[in-house]
Amino acid sequence: MIDQQKNTSLPAVLCLTDACDRPETELFIGLKKAGFDVDVMCNPEGRNYQRLVDEGMVAQPMALESRFDKAGIAAIREQLTKKNYEIIHAYNPRALACGIKASKGTDIRIVAYRGVIGNISFLNPESWITFLHPRVSKIVCVADAIKDYLASLKFLWMRIPDSKLQRIYKGHDLDWYQAEPADLSEFGVQEDDFVVCCTGRNSPRKGFDVLVNAMGELPSGVAPHLLLVGDVDKNEEIKELVARSPHSERIHFTGYRNDAPAIAAASDVFVLPSTEREGLPRAVIESMVYGVTPVVTCVGGMPELVEDGVSGLVIPPKSSAALAEAIERLYRDRDLLTQLGQAAKNRIATHFHTSQTIRETGDLYKSLTGRN
Secondary structure, X not given: OHHHHOOOOOOEEEEEOOOOOHHHHHHHHHHHXXXXXXXXXXXXXXXXXXXXXXXXXXXXXXXOOOOOOHHHHHHHHHHHOOOOOOEEEEOOHHHHHHHHXXXXXXXXXXXXXXXXXXXXOXXXXXXXXXXXXXXXXXXXXXXXXXXXXXXHOEEOOEEOOHHHEEEOOOOEOHHHOOOOOOOHHHHOOOOOOOEEEEEXXXXXXXXXXXXXXXXXXXXOOOXXXXXXXXXXXXXXXXXXXXXXXXXXXXXXXXXXOOOHHHHHHOOOEEEEOOOOOOOOOHHHHHHHHOOOEEEEEOOOOHHHHOOEOOOEEEXXXXXXXXXHHHHXXXXXXXXXXHHHHHXXXXXXXXXXXXXXXXXXXXXXXXXXXXXX
């Protein structure tokens, strides 16, 4: 099948995903416009589903419930009979496991996507039906940190060959982000107040406790408001920590918000104090797009995203003192705040643009199918 199509046209690719986000959606559309024959199987409940339908790219709706979803495997297998696909590109572990199973007995190349560090091991049976499966030709890593993590995995003589690993940043476009900054008065924030925003899931590795403690370590005269965006309001330990803070009246839980990027856009600083396992956090990217200065920890891919002292500040993880110092520095030096915020916006525009992702992904497809 591959020999018949080689060097005659760009390869046919079946992308398997869930409720794809905007960067993923625009990647698929961009690949199609670049001449690749791309079809997508994805969750019809996703907010970008209709855009893919309008572009004529949805081969079948699909919402996989597990890595052993019989109906999903059958649907993928059925789709594979309709076209001479050369590549399956799976964007999550469920899609990867089901895609490998559905394509058994074919010579279709399998490309996996990995966006976080952790949860892969040569001693974990589930890893062998996904990223460690011998039929996986490439693992696209969203950051060098993830690539390095996968390259470091070893057990006895077993390791992932370097040739299987490729870093491709997940690209964005400034034009996608046109939200007006949110009105923060509902949280008691006045127009001239200095606002620190943190968006994330209710997970210990997000470091919310470090951030709350940092607020308590700020000196007198440094009085920012802190907005905690997301379901962290369900974390009783964090709520108790806030209640004990000397600045509890300036720490606000917003709960889950559909307008989280607009809240970040209305802030002065965006902080993500994660302690482990980050890839390229979307919340940080969204804040940078709006010119909000990021303060992040040197965890995962975040130091690749934010250049310390150039497009934001990078600090050690688990250090409330270092975080308090970074917030104080930006609070006192508004010129630096503005300078770093503008550089952050420019960095997304120039180093993490969707056109780069499209080009590098297309080159990967051509390499796998002998069309260099």
